[in-house]
Amino acid sequence: MPHALSRWIRWLAAGLVVALAACSVLKLAYDQAPTLVSWRVNKALDLEGAQRDTARAAVREWFAWQRKAQLPAIAAFMERSQREATGTITPTLACERRQEIEGWLRAGADRAAPLFARVAVQLTPAHIDHLQKHFKDKDEDFADDFLDDDAKDRQEAAEKYVEKWMERFYGRMDKDQRRQIASEVERLPFDAAAINQQRQRVQNNLIVLLRKLHDQKATAEQAQGPILALLHDAIMPTDPRQKADMERWISAGCQMAASLHNHTSADQRRTVVDRLKGWTGDLNALSKAAPQ
Secondary structure, rough: OOOOHHHHHHHOOOOOOHHHHOOOOOOHHHHHHHHHHHHHHHHHHHOOHHHHHHHHHHHHHHHHHHHOOHHHHHHHHHHHHHHOOOOOHHHHHHHHHHHHHHHHHHHHHHHHHHHHHHOOOOOOHHHHHHHHHHHHHHHHHHHHHHHOHHHHHHHHHHHHHHHHHHHHHOOOOOHHHHHHHHHHHHHOOOOOHHHEEEEHHHHHHHHHHHHHHOOOOOHHHHHHHHHHHHHHHOOOOOOHHHHHHHHHHHHHHHHHHHHHHOOOHHHHHHHHHHHHHHHHHHHHHHHHOOOO
């Protein structure tokens, strides 16, 4: 489905996206991830001098932590998934695996909060204004990709997004499978507009928090708690109505994931098993290697 939450929160909270999205160059991609994330952070905030050094050090520290603390668990997850992918799966199993991923995201947020706090308390109003403009630009990109005025075009964009992700794991989808994707996407209890509201909610909350921390002249220690609360709220909203919506979306996503997997062929399942096997070996090697 279209981008969940904002790119900003995703990069801070989940370096594991690199592991899940990379292909045969996973090791190279992961070793380069701190440089890429540092570049993205700087692009979003327009940092200078010591601020840029603080951000770069924070990003490297987070990835060094994840390499040892999370990559072995992600590798074990993928090894287990190899066995599960050979047969059919249930929505319950899909949700259990998604819950594991959420656990990594929460742990990643716990580690990111004090590191990001070091950067946040150095930001000026000009940096925050730059971030706000960066978000506006990304919102326009999202709208161009997924919020066309024509309902049919919006539906097709969502279908293409799901098809693209399926093919990263299983290989090319056939005509019947593309029809299945269209049917599953149409039944989802949310659309790109609803996801965009979630993205913008998180973005706006971050801007408000950063301005508040600046006005209060907060220390990094004082900023850590509010930042952690924001990161966790980005993963699962604390507002009861928003939380209920998110839980409903997650349940529907698990139903769709199970249904789409169960419509794959034996050859496609062998493809995903082979890819998971390769990623498992790479992740195990990365967890034992020193950061580049």
